[in-house]
Amino acid sequence: MQRIDVLYFAWVRERIGLPRERVETDAATVAGLVAELAAREERYALAFADLASLRVALDQELADFDAPLEGVREVAFFPPMTGG
Structure with a gap:
């Protein structure tokens, strides 16, 4: 088990309703963390x-x-960044 700070930006933050949180996870990969969060x-x-x-x-x-x-x-x- 490890503690990780998770940050959310743009519409991800809007949907979740938090800019950041500290989570405890057993996930080995980012995909595993996403599955736990989802x-x-x-x-x-x-x-x-x-x-x-x-x-x-x-x-x-x-x-x-x-x-x-x-x-x-x-x-x-975060969502993909667009150039300008």
Whole structure:
């Protein structure tokens, strides 16, 4: 079990209703963490319904959903950024 700070940005934050929270997880990967979060409540399930519309960063480094969580202190979820 490890504790991780989870940050939510843009519409992810709006759907979940929190900018950040500390979670305890047994998940080995980002995908496992997403599954745990989505199982919590409908608002989480809605936020994580379409992983193709989400990006993730581990300790401020872009990562994939199959990335391991071992040693990670912070996970951030956000929509893809658009150039301007």
